[in-house]
Amino acid sequence: MSKIKTIAVENSSLDNVDFNNIPFGRVFSDHMFSAVYRNGEWQDLKICPTENINVHPAMMALHYGQSIFEGMKATVDQSGIPLLFRPEKHIERLNASARRMCMPEIPTDIFLEAIHRLVDFDKAWIPPQEGSALYIRPFVFATDEYIGVTASQNYRFLILTLPVGPYYSKPVSLMVERKYVRAVKGGVGEAKTCGNYAASLLPAKLAKEKGFDQVMWMDAHEFKYIQEVGTMNLFFVFKDRIVTPSTDGAILKGITRMSIIDYLKGEGHKVEEYPLTIDEVKEAYKKGELIEAFGSGTAAVIANISRIKDTDIDMQFDASHWKLSTEVKSFFNGVRIGKVPDKYGWIVPVNSQGN
Ligand SMILES: *Cc1c(COP(=O)(O)O)cnc(C)c1O
Numbered sequence: 260m261s262k263i264k265t266i267a268v269e270n271s272s273l274d275n276v277d278f279n280n281i282p283f284g285r286v287f288s289d290h291m292f293s294a295v296y297r298n299g300e301w302q303d304l305k306i307c308p309t310e311n312i313n314v315h316p317a318m319m320a321l322h323y324g325q326s327i328f329e330g331m332k333a334t335v336d337q338s339g340i341p342l343l344f345r346p347e348k349h350i351e352r353l354n355a356s357a358r359r360m361c362m363p364e365i366p367t368d369i370f371l372e373a374i375h376r377l378v379d380f381d382k383a384w385i386p387p388q389e390g391s392a393l394y395i396r397p398f399v400f401a402t403d404e405y406i407g408v409t410a411s412q413n414y415r416f417l418i419l420t421l422p423v424g425p426y427y428s429k430p431v432s433l434m435v436e437r438k439y440v441r442a443v444k445g446g447v448g449e450a451k452t453c454g455n456y457a458a459s460l461l462p463a464k465l466a467k468e469k470g471f472d473q474v475m476w477m478d479a480h481e482f483k484y485i486q487e488v489g490t491m492n493l494f495f496v497f498k499d500r501i502v503t504p505s506t507d508g509a510i511l512k513g514i515t516r517m518s519i520i521d522y523l524k525g526e527g528h529k530v531e532e533y534p535l536t537i538d539e540v541k542e543a544y545k546k547g548e549l550i551e552a553f554g555s556g557t558a559a560v561i562a563n564i565s566r567i568k569d570t571d572i573d574m575q576f577d578a579s580h581w582k583l584s585t586e587v588k589s590f591f592n593g594v595r596i597g598k599v600p601d602k603y604g605w606i607v608p609v610n611s612q613g614n
Contacts, residue, residue, distance in 0.1 A: 273288075278391065
């Protein structure tokens with residue numbers, strides 16, 4: 260028997276949403292999942308209307324940043340069955356983030372049942388168009404009312420869902436970041452934890468003022484090795500092989516990244532992971548051997564790169580004829596709506612029983 264209680268909204272707000280024109284990140288489905296961690300146990304599991312929560316001004320997450328999250332997507336297949344993309348990888352990563360931030364893990368069965376039941380409950384909110392999805396945002400934060408730097412005793416686990424349209428349709432321009440760093444080995448760069456994103460806002464704003472969409476992060480020791488971008492990992496397609504920076508303790512281990520590597524290898528491409536220098540990318544560009552460059556993440560799947568600017572070079576790309584990134588994107592989007600066979604076993608149909 261499920262321990263999840265269900266409280267339905269009185270009036271759905273779905274009628275107010277135009278699936279062909281959804282502002283990203285601002286439209287929330289009718290219901291959310293909620294659980295609290297108290298006396299060493301996750302309890303009060305419920306699906307309830309998406310509504311304000313009451314917090315004390317001393318809530319520890321606000322002061323000391325013990326707060327982690329995930330981002331995943333649900334889609335529908337041709338017959339309207341909701342599908343999830345590798346949900347077990349997301350709970351593994353959420354729990355890895357929890358361990359790093361000294362927070363309690365979420366039992367896998369609670370996480371999966373919550374996701375299945377919540378998505379099933381609000382399945383009418385999943386936009387059916389290819390490239391669109393129901394974005395799922397699980398997050399956990401410290402709730403003790405206490406001013407003092409220590410791990411909280413109490414936590415809250417919430418899951419919001421948001422219908423979203425295709426993201427980043429335009430190729431992105433990047434500035435190689437030469438002053439600020441995102442993450443350092445031994446730090447929290449591998450955790451999906453709030454502070455990483457707060458720290459990125461100023462560099463991103465400065466880059467925007469110079470006309471770039473995002474910054475490309477370099478390693479924090481030598482500013483020599485490429486890390487990642489915003490909420491995306493990076494791939495470089497050279498003449499004879501595809502390279503993505505190896506995860507080194509400072510790079511977020513993207514589930515899209517991991518899946519793209521499997522797909523490309525499965526298609527017979529040579530894929531390499533190693534500490535990739537910006538110099539190698541520049542050399543390849545100058546020799547005409549850098550064929551494509553793209554970012555990967557749940558939100559965008561693939562975002563092509565139109566420009567990479569460093570102090571000594573301004574690399575420009577015309578992504579309009581890129582074959583590989585187009586092929587990867589259409590495979591992922593096709594698998595997500597059941598149009599392309601799921602030969603890597605990534606897709607999990609939503610089960611209304613939540614198991
Ligand atoms: C979430 C995220 C990614 C991409 O991870 P996916 O699992 O592919 O969505 C990459 N970098 C950062 C910093 C992220 O937060």
